[in-house]
Amino acid sequence: MLRSSVIIALDWDAFYCSVEEHFNPELKKIAFAVKQKGIICTCNYVARALGVKKLQLHMEALKQFPDLVIVNGEDLSRYRDASKELWYFTRDMVWGGKVERLGFDELFLDVTEMIDFNIALLDNLHVPRASSQPVSSLFFRMSKDEPSVGFSCPVSSVAGNLATGSLPGDFRGDNLRLVLGSHLCHYIRSQILDLKGYTSSGGVSINKTLAKMAGASHKPNQQTVLFPEFAQDFLDTYDIGRIPWIGHKSKSIILDAIYKATDNVNHTVEGERDATVFNVRHMANKQLFINSLGQSSGDKLWDLLHGVDQTGVQPTPDMPTQISIEDTFKSLTSVIEVHNVLRRLSYSLLDRMYIDLKDSNGDWLGHPQTARLSTRPRSTGFYGSRISRSDSLPSIVFSSSHSRGSIVDYLVDRCWMPLFSKLIGDAKIFDIVLLNVAVVNIEKSPAKSSDITSFFGKKKHMDNSQLYDVHREGLPVTKRAKVVGDYADSEVAHFEFLEDDDEDVIFEEDSYNESCVVCGQRMMNFALEAHMRFHELGD
DNA sequence: CAGGGTTCAT
């Protein structure tokens, strides 16, 4: 017998604001907003009560609400850290760690196993006396091993809101499992609030999409359960654009397909197209979706309109699959400026790698294989499109014997600038509004082989090459740079490349190995920056 | 739209 899943969706309320309040509790009492560049990306509920809107221009908001306090949220590190902490904390409560993270502020929990285990306990309670009153509560166990860990769980009432306001026909089978799910959701949210100090909104249903939508229907600091028998009614009143995974493009494609030949026929309002799930379901069919969106997307979105979401909870791995840092500008047109931005971004990128890819011992958990540089040209019609180029990531970034500064120098000159050169092509003239540096293809580091260095404790007096050799162990890369001397202290770096493990083809790199992306002239590494400044002034 | 992610298709 196939039973449905029990999925909980959690969403931290006004997340960036909550983090700010966490560090500065004074903020709790006042209306404030977090801004990034010119835009308010979120505001607390005090501000929302006044009428401050998300995605409002921050100057506009200030004009309208002169007392609104603005907090700069362009540095995401604290949000990222808090997000990770809440994620781990929550995951520790879910058997099998079945928790998927979506962005910084949302989690999906697959609690099916926990529910079924406790349903079995409940069934056992009924066994001894066939004619007795049904039990009204059970002790919900949060641990398989430790019977005393858990909470008291009513079984004939629902915790929180009902998505359509009505109770299901019965409290048996899958419905009962969702009832338990609602109490589990409440318990988990309480733990998060009590121990971590963050409020959340929760949704409970049989799949991720329904759970997420249920949770979004009552905020903040509330939860909602959506029973499958009400799913269609619940969905039908929504605009399809408000269904998760259906964005502007998909919505537009779907409506275009529906209204393509019909002109203004069937428009509920003159000039407007009815985009409710109900209307779309009745105006379209699965084939229309597949024809316009393609087989796989068409199938998926059509299912969504009917409350069907096959995608299970994909536990988010501890290690990110990519790390990227970006910044945006009004306009960037000179190589020297690009160079400076890339330098700054590279520092942040290295920091992120140290935080997210190293364990508490300072050992690398994963090694990115690829470096990718992305940018967004200005003016070119379509707004969001990025272009990127990638290349293998120099392994000097994993070196512990080099200063951050020297690694950044190397990255910018040997990695990002050449990629940038590739990006802008022959024209050598550009106007960009975004730069993004990323490391991707992160390979899990091989399990640490018996580590000789650990026998010697702190390895203070090794020379650099020894240190680096030790560090190189187990690097899953084909091209390993071995660095001779201290790049940080010398004007000209000397790099030796080991082509492969067995082939020690060592060559000393030409000191005059840099070529200017503008004029192509070759010059010494350290001269490049000055040279580009020359171009800058010359123009 | 900001800044950072993921997943999917090609």
Next chain:
DNA sequence: ATGAACC
């Protein structure tokens, strides 16, 4: 490897 689309 790259880009579209989603959060």
